[in-house]
Amino acid sequence: MSAITLRQLRYFSVLSKSLQYRNAARQLGISQPSLSLQINALEEALGTRLAERRRSGLILTPEGREVAAQAEKILQDVEKLQQIGGPSEDELAGTLRLGSSPTIGPYLLPRVLRQLHRAYPELKLVIRDGTPRDMIEDLLAGKHDLVLTQLPIARDDISHTFLFREPLHLAVPREHPLAGRDYVRKADLSGESLLSLNASYMLSRQVSDLCAASGARLRDDFEGTSLDALRQMVSLGMGMTLLPALYAGSEVKPGEGDVAITQMKPGLYRQAGLAWRRSSGTPASFLKLADFIRDVAAREFAGKVHL
Amino acid sequence: MSAITLRQLRYFSVLSKSLQYRNAARQLGISQPSLSLQINALEEALGTRLAERRRSGLILTPEGREVAAQAEKILQDVEKLQQIGGPSEDELAGTLRLGSSPTIGPYLLPRVLRQLHRAYPELKLVIRDGTPRDMIEDLLAGKHDLVLTQLPIARDDISHTFLFREPLHLAVPREHPLAGRDYVRKADLSGESLLSLNASYMLSRQVSDLCAASGARLRDDFEGTSLDALRQMVSLGMGMTLLPALYAGSEVKPGEGDVAITQMKPGLYRQAGLAWRRSSGTPASFLKLADFIRDVAAREFAGKVHL
């Protein structure tokens, strides 16, 4: 006993409408015997007679009617299948799984997602947080399609595109002498204590670089596990740190609280980017999503970030 | 560009779960190259890459995940297809189209249908009325699967099964001398006027036969188009007629109204049966339905009809 094939269903669907072999065969562009054989095979596969053959037109059996209806549904679903790859050329659709760094995502994504949903209601994003280090791993393991994280990424199995450059500001305790300054130079940090996130985050590297360049001391006895934790450690007077502009803009009110934000001069920056497996190729949808994020960033955070 | 096949979907479904070609191929009982080819064909047919091939397991692309989900649905629907013929061996299910004679259906079917629905909730009946003559025609044209009508049917393209024998009673105007009698013999009808349905109904034949045998006069100037019309003509004193026991039992109250019902002696009967196209074969479901109707008739109309 052979299995059902879509070909059989396609043929039967046409036959069930035309109710005539020769006619249906002509519509299908095949010969009448071929159609006969396929319908016979379908009947055998199902173990049921589907139609009474009579010279004056076919009559579907009750089972035949059911099979015709079900076949119609199946063929329609197959039709849908064929369109899965298609329209996504100029529309974002389907489900993308996006990994997001906790130092970027929470301050950028809320606005992006709202506008994204309005612009592409067919697109679904599954978002999961993780440290940049874990996320790259999960990306390669296939748990994410894309990762929103800090650049640079120097791996030849990862492709990426640049999104924007984000200034890093200095956060100092309010009572600290540097708190009132319009801007701070590296040299001003000599001898100060700097706090940092743990080494899974790229930001920690930038803080330690800054220490090396300025003569500040890296407080490696306490490692923040989030930007919020870092800010709170600063407010307790444990030291100063670098905070990304988007975070500072959304979570630290100027002139309020125990933490003051000051510019660095010359500026320090970090780069945000969108990364994916090289083996994914470079799907148009990824680039389109990146474009969209850049757009939103330029519009919503003008002045805060640089393209 | 070749069309999608179910084989491709079946293979891809397994592959999308196993995420390994060799493993999936073993599960499917085919070689790894065969699987490769089929998956490649599916990708080509869809115009999309479905998975990233890597030594350490596959990763489905976003499109691949959608295709896998949709394929699953399709395969499940195909599974349902295969069961359409199956269980109906000992269960009535699906949709049957039943033609029903207006002289039998309305008085028999209400009770049958109620119990049928309780016993076989999966069964749907589409019921349409028509004169027996039209119904046989419609049956042959494929508009009905089955017809509930009066026997005999002497055609070699129609099969049938006997359901029950139903007495025919004499309906006379209340003021007529025969109205009070316990029973009436044929001879008593000599010279009387008999009313009949039009010739599309088999009952009309029985009335005219009775006229011939008894010496009664057939009033062919007025033909009833329904049993109700016939009863009303009797009540107006236009003549007498034969009414089936089920109709008489449900529509004519003894001792009430202008029509009296009396038994014939010896009894007159008609036969009810279920008929279908010979080319339908003899599906178990038809016989099962006939059994059910007989059962209900015996139980609900005991004494009124005879098996």
Place this chain on the structure above:
DNA sequence: AAGTAAGATAGGTTTTTCCTATCCATTTAC
């Protein structure tokens, strides 16, 4: 750096699908 493992490719065989020709039964025409 060599070995291993997993998917891709090649060549040939088997199975499926299809076509033409023909058959047979029913319906239609004369």
Place this chain on the structure above:
DNA sequence: GTAAATGGATAGGAAAAACCTATCTTACTT
């Protein structure tokens, strides 16, 4: 009532699809 026409079934052989074994290529291991 017989002959022609119509429409589905059957047969045989050709074309296409699917499959298998053997081999290749490359990424991951050891």
